[in-house]
Amino acid sequence: MRTGHGRQVDLDGLLDDVRTLVGCESPSHDRAAVARSAAEVARLGERHLGSEPERIVVDGRTHLRWRLGAGPTRVLLLAHHDTVWPVGSLATHPCTVEDGVLRGPGCFDMKTGLVMALHAVAALDDLDGVTLLVTGDEEIGSPSSRALIEDEARGAEAALVLEASADGGALKTERKGVSLYEVGVTGRAAHAGLEPERGVNATLELAHHALVVAGLGRPDLGTTVTPTALHSGTTTNTVPAAGSFAVDVRARTREEQTRVDRALTSLRPVLDGAAVTVTGGPNRPPLDAVSSAGLFERVTEVAARLGLPTPTSAAVGGASDGNVTAGVGTPTLDGLGAVGGGAHADHEHVLVDEVPGRTALLAGLVADLLARPLAGLDGATNHAPASGGARP
Template sequence: MLADLETLVTCETPSADLAALATGAEVTAEVGTRLLGVPPERITVGGRTHLRWDFGDAPARVLLLGHYDTVWPIGTLDRIPWSVTGGVVRGPGCFDMKAGLVMIFHALAALPDRAGITVLVNADEEIGSPTSGALVEESALGRTAALVLEPGADGGALKIARKGVSRHTVEVHGRAAHAGLEPERGINALVEAAHQVRVIAALADPGAGTTVTPTMMSAGSAGNTVPALARVEIDVRAATVAEQLRVETALAGLRPDTPGASLRASTGVSIPPLERAASAGLFDLARRVAADQGIELRGVAVGGGSDGNRTAAAGTPTLDGLGAVGGGAHADDEHVVVAELPGRTALLVALLSELLHELRGGTSGTTKSAPGFVSAGPGEDGGRPAR
């Protein structure tokens, strides 16, 4: 598993670099093909290649989700090289989420019968899945379960609820004028945008768990010209669809403070929340399976979104955060705990076995550890493996 993880991590795959993604698609496909024995279907949309494996003649019932793109630009490996030291893996994208891909491939390689399973690995999850979102939703329709191999939360807790993610833009239109000769003839879009930033930020509701964060602002065309145009980018995270709609409506209803200025709000990415009800049944099953292996699983709600939000919105029971144990996603200290990889993968094998057994008309029962994997040793949490 470490050798395959090194192969994936040392192939840099930033979301915005189409050439790097093309290479990453081939490297990921090669690792998967070697372990699974069959090549994936390649689905290219907007210059990005997404990979899909369908197994067996049985109706596809379980969807495994992952992504191979990362937030790290080309050259990050020079600054944060691949390393395995003191039982910890480091390297860009190791935790989010190339270790999850390795877990998928090795778990399925250890599964005697994969009929009914589909694996989808996309190339743009880190930027909101603009070219793969429809594919994710289509692939989720009619499934009994979607299992998302995003990294676990603190201590390996599963992610049983995620906030919805919305990205909005507010454009401010003013009028240009010479900043030295006659600034009074201009309508300063930047000044108006600065006013609106405070109004926008005030739309947050901490009590409801809603965050509204102005993240980027741009304005102006020259250093001696009153800006005629300004843009404010806004990130919204909300636990309910109602809160998402409240903020979107408020942004659309913004009114200018500067005479003569005008505003226009638009919505880019909008992904609904993964609410607890979508994960409750699968989480209960995962806890029973984990208990058979001597593991106590926890579930937490998190603010970040994933493709699991999309599968839940499609009406598919969804369980997220089944991937690696570690930390530092999107940060320089990104890392994976090596000792947790085998046990975490064995848990995935056992969960898949139980799901497929039930779907084929069997009855739920005690699930043994999968062959070829050994549960991790005791952790620091009261002698139990850190989960």
């Protein structure tokens, strides 16, 4: 498969690069492992792009940025090199390519997409205005890279996210926003056998609130509110004096995020003598269809011009850094990475035959956006201040 510039996608070389990155394990919470992975990504990027990246370390986590050309950022390519897989996973999940299927921890989410970005950008004749940002903490909510992503996106005309595709290779044109909370309660300890009536039972208090919180969901609007990990008490013969549970909220609109936030932060004690605290809040805003519409129309045109299958689209519940770029007003298209399945699971895999076409499509889309700004298609553009897009 050739890119829009007539260059052949080097599938063998691309797969070798994926094996290299998958072979360098990079769980988000292991800062040293993420640093080792960043060094491998930097080495591959320097070979393909001809320049070293900026190494940006925030809170001990390593992120990489290539600002290519002399002008400001116009097209931002966004990827991450951290995974959910702990060091040692390769012993039970080795990186293999058999019968057209690539397997290995993090191959689908999202080291193949990252390598595709390197190869696609390297195939471009004109790199001026392209920025590739590779972060190292996406899988834990981007705590140290969020400001970096927002600053870079504010100055860009478009953000292209190399997360893996949805089912069947669909591009992700909508993502739900994510809010994360912890509901904590305090009561009063007492001996469960001798004088339980003197206690204030934190477990019972939590139970009341868990039922209320679960009832905040609106399936008709796509809003899910799920109590998850719960902890309470100390010993089996003690009335629990404290406890907490986590809450995962997914919503398609900011209005729903706000509604649930107000309800959660309004929780009040049920049992006499109990106290309730709620911490957390919205983590990532929704990526809505309006944010991706112009780019999806453009990628459809590019696919037709390259003789590639017509792209399909999907709305998904999971969040990514694409939510962050859309949240600052930058047109965003997500799911441009590998086709396959099993993210975070034992059967994580990539369909090798799909890789050349997807890489060519990405290269063609970037070239098209540089030649013809998105505003030229549908009037959409990002008018936010360009606080992070200028070249050093």
